[in-house]
Amino acid sequence: MIKEIIKEEKIRLDIYLTKLLEDYSRSEIKELFKADNVLVNNKAVKPSYLTKLNDKLLIKELTFEKEIIAKNLRLPIVYEDEAIIIINKPKGLLTHPATNKKEDSVVNHLLYHTTKLANIVNLKKAGIVHRLDKDTSGLLIVAKTDDAYHSISKQFKKRTITKNYYTIVHGNFEAESGTIIAPIKRDPISKVKMIASEDGKEALTDFNVIKQNSNYAYLNIDLITGRTHQIRVHFNYIKHPLIGDGVYGIKDDFSNDSFFLHAHSLTFTHPITKKEVTFKAPLPQQFQELLKELFHD
Known part of the structure; x- marks a missing residue:
């Protein structure tokens, strides 16, 4: 259940929810309205409802009706x-x-x-x-x-969790490190894409170049905010799309394998011990092999 006091006026509620519920697809938001799970001032409303300042918003989460089968996928x-x-x-x-x-x-x-x-x-x-x-x-x-x-x-x-990623992008960089500051919102034309836009939500990405050549760069990324598709959107925005990313980047020789993006480490406060903990995951074998191919390691 999500409760919120609305701070924006005269915005269609379904559009407001696409910003608020970043993990929900448009079809899932539509289902919320169909199930009368979106209430304003304790009354179910339609997607076309226009927000008013200090409206009390209540969202009840959907009960997922499709059977989910327990399955041993041998995940690490x-x-x-x-x-x-x-x-x-x-x-x-x-x-x-x-x-x-x-x-x-x-x-x-x-x-x-x-x-x-x-x-x-x-x-x-x-x-x-x-x-x-x-x-x-x-x-x-x-x-x-x-x-x-x-x-x-x-x-x-609160952005107190440190999220570190590795990826490979097109092109090379003059500076060894940088910060991308570009707000992000859902693309009004494509349902599956996000775009960099001045009227989007704040989004910040720090990066360091680990190695590069004339065609590609291998990057270490700290994700300061966590917007949907943030890394992919940001590097496309600065003209360095992820290799193999046919949605945000360019169709290339890597498109069949899709992009290469790995969430390498997480640092956060343990909910019980209250001590800082860090966990790391090694690069997948396919990622390592591509690095050898591109940088001749």
């Missing part, structure tokens, strides 16, 4: 205790089950792995605090208790 567990699980998600696997596709997801494995998951009433989330794109590999935090879920969610909102 980096760490586990009574509060959290850290998973190393492989490239090509969905984080959450899709509403219109019969594909396996991390949730399928979690339901096989344990019955102790936060927010288990909503099987689609199954304790997962954040998400990675299907073709992004690397670390995911899963909460096993509601307290752990709320603790880590707050850290994401």
